[in-house]
Amino acid sequence: MTDDIFARTRALFELPEGIVYLDGNSLGPLPRTVRERVLAEIDQGWGERLIRGWNERGWIDLQLDVGNRIARLIGAPEGSVVAADSTSVNLFKVLTAALGMAGDRKIVLSDSGNFPTDLYVAQGAVKALGQGHELKIVAPEEVEASITADVAVLMITQVDYRTGRLHDMAALTAKAHEQGVITIWDLCHSAGALPVDLAGCNVDFAIGCGYKYLNGGPGAPAFLYVRPDHADRVSPSLCGWMGHEAPFAFDLDYRPARGIDRMRVGTPAILSLAALHTALEVWDGVDMNALRRRSIVLSERFIKEVEARCPELELASPRDPSVRGSQVSFRFREGYAAMQALIAEGVIGDFRAPDIMRFGFTPLYISEADVVTAAQTLERIMRDRLWDRPEYRMRSKVT
């Protein structure tokens, strides 16, 4: 019974009754221990210890403590990951750091399957640096051939947010290094979704988010990784006191801290960071290879069930699970309304423009029974054309 593998971890989450939650790739559910931890930081920390909490409750080290918990999930050594800011801000930090190491090369190579904010960040950075830098966007399948010796930085999201298509981190990083190209991997849909081996792949920089598969809560702090041999050499454009060698010396000149500490900038949001810190405890004892096997079982089952029941839907994800992340997407011309109908019926996925219905399979709390329920519900939506109801066509701000 493969379901049993994750029966233990499922019990660690608060999951609303009667809901099948296939949107943990957008916002992970609430781990049960988070409530108590955040309350402790509010009451015993902020309330009772006040400013003393920075020392006495370890707030000053929390960014690195959280980083170390994430490091284990992404194949990064201790002390090479820090939790900070948002994914976008972290990308700006590592991208400007990488371009600073790239000498005369000016091209940032990315692909059209990247999450748009990454492209926006790169557009802003390239414009700011303004020294002939350019962002080159190719189709995902053209990335490998486009890694040439004039490229400064390869900036790639491993798992396509729409289709779940998985880039080959080892192969692309190796090709990049052959060509003298610095690599930045966005792990937003990888960290906690599948085994990642940053050190084994020799990746230069990585970033990712805390609120998807890491279950850190809405807008949880993001993380970033710097390869240890780069860490003392990089010079990001975003420099703040938390990244100073001696923040409380209050020197007028910036002297970067040693190692990953220099990638810190401002004062971190402790309540949100503490929630993420505790949320990461659900990963204790989880084998990422077992997680991956289970993720494939769940997603293969979903594809099979949906294709048998809903001929209107077209698989948008790769059929080969070895090149697919932990999500499955289907195209349907009325995908937005169909997803609203599905949510109203208790199965929560999400929609990505223009026509993608997206379902995340997070083995820590999704069972095969959930998968079947989801497919059955989707079949009913299609059969009864529930997506045709006007109430499901009204767009919300967040889709």
Added chain:
Amino acid sequence: MTDDIFARTRALFELPEGIVYLDGNSLGPLPRTVRERVLAEIDQGWGERLIRGWNERGWIDLQLDVGNRIARLIGAPEGSVVAADSTSVNLFKVLTAALGMAGDRKIVLSDSGNFPTDLYVAQGAVKALGQGHELKIVAPEEVEASITADVAVLMITQVDYRTGRLHDMAALTAKAHEQGVITIWDLCHSAGALPVDLAGCNVDFAIGCGYKYLNGGPGAPAFLYVRPDHADRVSPSLCGWMGHEAPFAFDLDYRPARGIDRMRVGTPAILSLAALHTALEVWDGVDMNALRRRSIVLSERFIKEVEARCPELELASPRDPSVRGSQVSFRFREGYAAMQALIAEGVIGDFRAPDIMRFGFTPLYISEADVVTAAQTLERIMRDRLWDRPEYRMRSKVT
């Protein structure tokens, strides 16, 4: 009885028994209603509504809602302030935006009394832009004379974090505009501390922090202000999806949102942001001019009491309250150890290198009786040379 003015607001805070808290300029205490709000976001938001919380609990608009609550305290119109990121990151955003408007001018003018992270951010930005930009740091008293027609941006913190010395926002901004200089004011020690009139002074940009006088909690999100007539024209270097005109269209190209929205970047940390949102309710009905009068009463009284009792201490703050913020600092060669002794005796202030003992007077919850207790305790520390004990000399990470 001037104390009575703020008896109402004092009751809104959780203040530990037996503590006189004169460090609200470093971390404001816990407003009583925050606990319930954060729990609601955890339980009814994240736990029950999951991803639907972004629409149903208004998370997507929370940065602007918080901004509007702050706007009232700093003389800014509705819709001109957004809560986001850290102060350092916000400064990077407005500084790069301002330099983008400055044409051929390349000089960022600041002063040596500025909080160091502001100088670090400027050093990073100037280096990144790398087109002849430079950061010019003068003494605080030389700022006015240094505002000349070759300066691009005047970047000033209104209240000196060490001494409490207050810059004249109206005069310096007027002089800057006469010379065609764009102004950025850092309000970290101003917002919630004294009346600020951004609109009346015609300030171009402002930033500030949420965790000091605004009582938003440890590392609370910061804020930024853009003068409304600039808001649709500025082009910050840090561009992310939350600042896009249509974040959920997932376009490959960045198109900035209208107005202050474009200063958003990544996904905001909702638990911390919600805490700040609720914390700001304590300001309902508070008259900032009354607050200022009260702040001066408290700080004048403290200076008088300390100078009468502790001849070893030398006033580091301006004696004239009209050019002083809501804090009072004294120099003492053993200031670090003396502050540790004072904290051990229940009076919490803080220390700033090399020799500054700093005391914040936050009228929302500090009474004249607190002020007298603090001075009496300090007298005892000095008289009994408690600062000479070895346990008070051991430095913590956060001072």
